[in-house]
Amino acid sequence: MSRKYIGILVVTALLFGSLLGSGALPVNAAIRIAVTIDGRPLVTDVAPEIRNGRTLVPFRAIFESLGARVEWDERTNTVRGTKGHITVTLPIGQRLAYVNGAPVNIDVAPQIISGRTMVPGRFVAETLGSTVEWNAATNTVAIRSLVEPRVGGEMVYALAGDPTTLNPLLSTDSASNFVISMIHSGLLRTNERLEIIGDLAEEWSVSADNLTLTFRIRRGVMWHDGRPLTAADIKFTYDTIMHPDYTGVRRRDFRAVREITTPDDHTLVMRLSEIDSSLLSKLFIGIIPRHIFQGHPVARLREHPNSRSPIGTGPYHFGSWLPGQQVVLNRNPNYFWAGQEPYIQRVRFRIIPDTQAQLVALEAGQIDWMGSIPVDDIERVRRTHAARLQFREVKQNGYWYIGMKQDHPIFRELRVRQALMYSLDRPGMVQTLFKGYGTVIHGDKPPVSWAHNPNLYTYPHNPAKARQLLEQAGWNRIGADGIRMNAAGQRLSFELISASGDQTRENMLNIIRNQWRAVGVDMRIELIEISVYFGKLDTGQFEIYQWGWNLGIDPDNFIFFHSTSGFNAEGVLMGFNDVGYSNPAVDRLIERGRATFNQEERRKIYWEIQEILNRDLPYVFLYNRNNIAAHVNRIRGIVWTEIGTTFFEKWFIDPATLR
């Protein structure tokens, strides 16, 4: 090699070396707990310490920095802090505290360490109305004091793509739904505990026969153009969905509705042709204004200008939309909900298609919120941006699974299906694929569902048991290639299909293939373009397939597991029961689950269904994946649910950062 070339290589190496070198991370020194209050470090003469998993901090420092007055009663050996109308009393050495005189149990007793009285930081801070977050990556306790919200400021979200439409009746993608949820109100909604509450409906009642629902509509609700909302708007919205020319995906949600009437402007009556308790969760859909859409052909709803510059009744007005760049919403000062108008002045959705680019935008401070940090970056971002960002694990209301055709010569044998479960190390996969941010699933309800049954059999990873079951099922010979055969000489071999274009899924399927191969099962993987893939599922052209469900909050699973949701006599798939699962007991339970609005009764029914599905195994139940959301410190008052956020109107921007 000539010297010239060596020179070029050196230049190149230097150029890229200098670019790459900056990625090196600082090595963590000895473990030391830091406490920050509103981003500023809490300075103490004695360092905070962890006892029994709780951080203890010097009492005077914590109380005073949270704006509380402190007293030390030597006679009773008691610390007392007062802020406003809250008084916290902590007797030293006792795992009992008093808040305004009422006793409260605490995990760790206040104690004297290095001559300083130390008290549990989280308990004190939360009692005084602050929020506390523990960042394990940086060993930091971040305390944020209670502040009065103020109107103003801006929040910037990232969306992966333009919303396809801002008409709630037609939207199917998450970008559209997210923006729409701020502009439109539904008849009902969920609160922070994911319970169904009224939104435009003030209250509702169900008739004794469960066939008539009567909603009282909130008074004084104004559309963003100033016109009053009435029950007629709600009837118009639902009638549009039930119209034969409607081209969206929600008609089936209203299949039980026979007739909607509006006896007066603030009453809506729904008469059902059959009882359907899952209907309530379908009434979250945004209501559209009748005075704007009336007379427009339903088939052309998508093309109405208002489907792209919508008028709703929600906390935010539609502002502007630059395709490929951003959607801007402004606060609605006339928002009706609970007399509470939104605080954040403007919400901007920036369109950034690439996840890595979103992450860079977050790290560079160009966006304020990212709903899902890529798994491989979570630890790094947590460490490097601990001072600027807050993190939260958001659970998935859904699960991934492998569907097995129930009448397939291999899978119709229960012991084979059990063996396929036992041979998989599902917790290990959650670790490998999602760095532990996920949950193994054993039935068809994720833990966030109110109908989740926590007592299901867990099918622990047990290859020996899997081998034994396969042998019992007749797959007792092992070929030269390590694959099992039955007496007839057939190999235990099949093809799995799934959709292409998702690296995580490919990795996952490769792990599954290897773990099955280890017990002598041969699986070939065929990844297909998604619309072709659905075509195959819907016509039953598969042996076994992998997919996932994102679920609504209602546990009704008729379309998944009721026998009439499978292929009918003409071979048309009637629901999503493409595996052809059929169990008369489950059918009956599913029907009963739909036929009552009583949640306790329904919970028992769905627990039983889960137990049967856990035994019958129509699916290899896998796991779900949780997201790590990140946002800048500036955003306060966020109302979290287990699966996301809600009540956006209660959020605010830290007043200290507002001009």
Added chain:
Amino acid sequence: MLYLLGYIARRFSQMLILLVGISIVSFAIMHIAPGNPVDLMTDRLATAEEKARIATLYGFDQPIPVQYIRWASQVIQGNFGRSFVTGEKVLDMIAARLPATLFLNFLTLIIIYALSIPIGIISAIKQYSWFDHVVTFYAFLGQSMPQFWLALLLLFYVGLRFPFIQTAGMSSYGVTVATEGLWAVLVDRSRYLILPLTVVTFSNLASITRYMRASMLDVINQDYVRTAKAKGLAPKIVILKHAFRNALLPLVTMMGFELPILFSGSVIIETIFAWPGVGLLSWNAVMQRDYQVIMAFNLLGASMMVLGSFLADMLYLVVDPRIKYN
């Protein structure tokens, strides 16, 4: 002159026939390809009757030739229809995104030519020199390096490090000439331009540079250049006056072929830098079987292609007196 006009008219009628042919072929391919908009519009549980009803509403129940004629007669009237996915007018959708694409591509072209021509010339004159090797190496590095990889590298190691550089989008919210003045707008736009411009330029520099180098090498070995040198002209004048202008000839005609490139967006650049161009729009249209949008892009691409080659022929006529039309 009249002869020339006749030639142009003939070329235009050929172009028109070609475009009709292209549109028929692409229309047919699009409809034969698996998947259709009705399946994507309705939910997976829609019954055959429901799907048939929607197909009728949008005219998909007609035979493909009938659909084509219906589409073509609309297009002749300047109506490209509406997207099945968003309900917007197709022309509005393209018009909203084309400026970003043209802006980026036009600047890239200028920079590529501005860099390639001098680099190519120097490489040719100082063939096999240190400079030639370095430039050749980097030009090929740029061409062979995956664009997305370079883009991501820049995103993380440049975009994150310099606050001046914006990594996503093409302008800041609220920065307009009316509110902030022209200078602020120019600064703002360049903050967003740096990264995408760098990537596109770097990965496209090689071809023009190599072209220029080859063309220049070709010319400086010609007899007339040797003659010029022999009669004692200064090397600078020989290069700039005699060789350069002739070496430029093939390059000028290449500009015609840049026309379709000018109008095409890059999915990679638009994805990574959130550049709001037409690349992602056309990509998504294909993914969603959004027929009207797909056809509009096919027609746009085809028109620019035939127009570009026509332009290239015309440029030949202008710059090379040896070529005669007939």
